[in-house]
Amino acid sequence: xxxxxxxxxxxxxxxxxxxxxxxxxxxxxxxxxxxxxxxxxxxxxxxxxxxxxxxxxxxxxxxxxxxxxxxxxxxxxxxxxxxxxxxxxxxxxxxxxxxxxxxxxxxxxxxxxxxxxxxxxxxxxxxxxxxxxxxxxxxxxxxxxxxxxxxxxxxxxxxxxxxxxxxxxxxxxxxxxxxxxxxxxxxxxxxxxxxxxxxxxxxxxxxxxxxxxxxxxxxxxxxxxxxxxxxxxxxxxxxxxxxxxxxxx
Ligand code: ZN
Numbered sequence: 563x564x565x566x567x568x569x570x571x572x573x574x575x576x577x578x579x580x581x582x583x584x585x586x587x588x589x590x591x592x593x594x595x596x597x598x599x600x601x602x603x604x605x606x607x608x609x610x611x612x613x614x615x616x617x618x619x620x621x622x623x624x625x626x627x628x629x630x631x632x633x634x635x636x637x638x639x640x641x642x643x644x645x646x647x648x649x650x651x652x653x654x655x656x657x658x659x660x661x662x663x664x665x666x667x668x669x670x671x672x673x674x675x676x677x678x679x680x681x682x683x684x685x686x687x688x689x690x691x692x693x694x695x696x697x698x699x700x701x702x703x704x705x706x707x708x709x710x711x712x713x714x715x716x717x718x719x720x721x722x723x724x725x726x727x728x729x730x731x732x733x734x735x736x737x738x739x740x741x742x743x744x745x746x747x748x749x750x751x752x753x754x755x756x757x758x759x760x761x762x763x764x765x766x767x768x769x770x771x772x773x774x775x776x777x778x779x780x781x782x783x784x785x786x787x788x789x790x791x792x793x794x795x796x797x798x799x800x801x802x803x804x805x806x807x808x809x810x811x
């Protein structure tokens with residue numbers, strides 16, 4: 563890890579009027595959550611068609627078997643890591659305004675970030691397919707599949723974005739607004755391959771914003787839109803960055 567680059571990144575963040583963190587699967591790998599894609603990804607173990615909205619509507623109980631399995635093996639077990647905690651500390655220091663995440667693991671909220679735009683929803687909530695009532699994910703509620711709304715009895719769906727579903731309108735609108743609003747985009751653990759999320763930092767760059775990228779390996783973004791590339795594991799880089807911001811405060 564290059565300390566000079568960490569110092570440069572800290573300087574950008576300190577002088578920014580507004581900073582956003584834009585996160586993807588790479589930030590949660592060290593919390594034990596595999597990415598969906600890639601050789602060891604969840605899609606090598608599960609059939610992604612089970613998370614297609616048309617399949618879910620036709621076969622909710624079968625889809626829920628898969629969802630319950632994924633939740634208990636991964637999303638329900640994991641804890642925030644040093645990178646999530648660094649972002650929460652940055653928010654507390656007034657050096658980070660908002661997190662936009664593509665992850666559905668709830669780890670930014672668990673770490674303590676107050677303003678998290680959930681671009682793909684959240685696996686820890688269930689929403690009613692009929693009355694929009696929200697329910698927490700509990701063992702009781704999924705004891706019988708498919709789980710049903712305690713208010714109206716309709717089938718509950720996990721509150722994350724399925725294949726074939728649009729991005730939640732408010733999240734989309736708020737995230738797009740940051741592409742003209744925030745001066746600095748701190749892009750962590752995302753390779754710029756999942757659309758439409760990948761368009762956000764590209765749009766920010768087009769608007770003249772500074773892009774700081776944190777990734778283990780160069781990505782689609784590096785050399786295209788990235789101004790500062792901090793190569794390394796998210797926990798290492800973010801711990802160093804937050805320490806730098808702490809010292810300079
Ligand atoms: Zn309902």
